[in-house]
Amino acid sequence: MIRRRHLGALLFIVPAAAIYGTFVLSPFVQTVWLSFHKWDGASPVRVWIGLGNYVAAVRDEIFWRALSHNLVFIGMNLLLPTSLGLLLAALVAQVQRGRTVYRFGLFLPYVLSLAIVGIIWGRIYDPNIGIINQVMRALGLDVLTRPWLGDANAALVAVNLAGVWHAFPFAMVIYLAGLQGIDTSLYDAARIDGANGVQTFRHVTVPSLRNVTTLLLSGAFISALTAFTLVWTMTGGGPYYASEVISTYIYKRAFEDIHVGYGAALSVCLALFALTTTGLFVWLRERRE
């Protein structure tokens, strides 16, 4: 009887497991396998080199530089879109009339594809006709104008800010949904205790949104680690690796430099780093609860 019940359950699992195995597990295992080889992606011969690609990665200064840029991305992605989203959600939740208009207007950047965002912000940052430099010139701040995407000191942050512009609306909408789930009696109690708006926000709203924040931060963390599209469309990782991130570097080494095995090794490193740090982050958050 029990066996039959298990058999039935297994039958239900098989389609999903087959799809997951074919499209997720199998490519992952193949990538790990490739990472132990020297292979150009086309040759029928794959040369087994053991941990050679991983040793090369450890010695690769561009890899570490790209990883450090990912860490900058992570820092900015964890801080800016979520805090901006939370602030705007709290403000929009207060609006009595026209809330939908605000919500729609603020959500708009999120519906654009990242490639389009890259093109739009490429124009915004254009040193000659871009709005940023034009406004600065109009204000007499010529000294602050710069070729944003061509400046080694500015390119990484410039790309990241475009990402923040794209990401904050999602955080705002999720926070708005979270705000609706907060027990209103908590606000009543805070009011009776004499808490002002800021105190209520700090001691009632923010703690009540802890789970939502964990979700958003996890998502932001992973998207910062795997960032590709914006960097690729806006700078290509340049100038001279000044905005290179791991994903663009993997692409270049695997498909432009045709070192597929090395690209696979870098991908495995990235996946392990993402899994470990995200797991650690979620565990820490849950432990605090």
Place this chain on the structure above:
Amino acid sequence: MRGQHRMTRRSFVKFVGAAASGLALGGRVPVAQGQAKRTVVFWPEANTPAAQKGWDEITAAFGAATPSIEIKRVFQPEMTNIIKVALASDSGPDVFQRDIPPSYHQPLVDAGLLRALDDEYKSRPNLQKVFPWARKRGIISGRTWGVPHEVEFIPVFFNKSVFARLGLTELPTKSYDEFLNLCKAIKAAGVTPLGLGGRSRTQPGHLYSELMMLTLGKDGFEEILYGSGRWDQPAVIEAADRIKQLIDLGYLAKDALAQDLAAAQAGFAAGRFAMWTTGTWQLIGLERSRADNPAFDYDYFFLPPINTALKAPQIAGGIGGGFSISAKAKDLEASTIWIDFLMGPAAQKIWNEVFFQAAPTPFDPAKANLPPVPRKAMTLIARGQELGYNVSVVIPSNVVEVYWNGLQGIMSGQLTPKDWAGKLQVEWEKAKADGRVVKP
């Protein structure tokens, strides 16, 4: 429902039966008449409206000349990224268009994905006429793996309207100092002398190629490619120093690394900078700018000598696009006939007039209907004179990566020319150890 057309089950069955019979009969007609066409699947790499028009004309001309062969065209703008996988998985074309120099072709040759064309060069009338120097550029390990079709070179384009406004009539011809003086005069007039789309990593490489041909020369570069020459020698470093000098003197736009190719072309046409270094592959875009903006006119000159010991002219350029045949081409003869047609006089006229390009076979530009600058470029190509090199197309990909990125590093002050040259030498030695350098 009365009065409306409804299909009953019986009428549906009749319809399907009739349709099936019709299709079957129709499909059998060519077989019955022995008119089944041979098919060549061909992947060109450009799909701009102008390129589509050109390919329409070429395939129509081929269809008229060779009705038994049908060309199935599939545009592949991402050719470099997909061709390797497509050929390896047997889902690729019979013939494809892409750069043929060894830096592109070596991995395909090593993987056995291409067909060597030495026999076809002997037997096909138009392939026999390919300029020897151009054919040489498609040779790897002693065999010829592609047909060169796009001869290109890299001059300095200048905005004639800007030059006229500034009263500049003399072009630099004798020495590089003349060029620097020209830049000085343009800058003094409040115009940025030289622009570049440095965000497109290839663009600084084009300027460098021009300068390297003037410091090291074609023969010196071939000594690196085929002999024992080194990347960290003074002439290689000097060419990079010259780029740094242009930046330091304010002659090269300070925002060059923030501009992509399209922005650079727009800036040049708008007169934001007076000169632009790019290749003749950009003629089609420049002619479009000229058509869109009647105030814009342009011409080109070559950078004057730096190392006067080198034989002039040292022109950066060589072979860009070309055609290759898959090792698994379904109909080799038909594929070869198609490529031979692409190198013939009927196609050459279309290359000249629509694409503003030229195949390396003898032709008379006077017979083509061309605007002035493309005519000037075609006339030079028609002489059959050997050109120098566009460095990035003949070096292995790992060296290209350091070459392109390093030039960005020099322009943005993150890397010195000497350090860059050292890195190039390291990558070159790695490529040599891996067997990835050119094997003529």
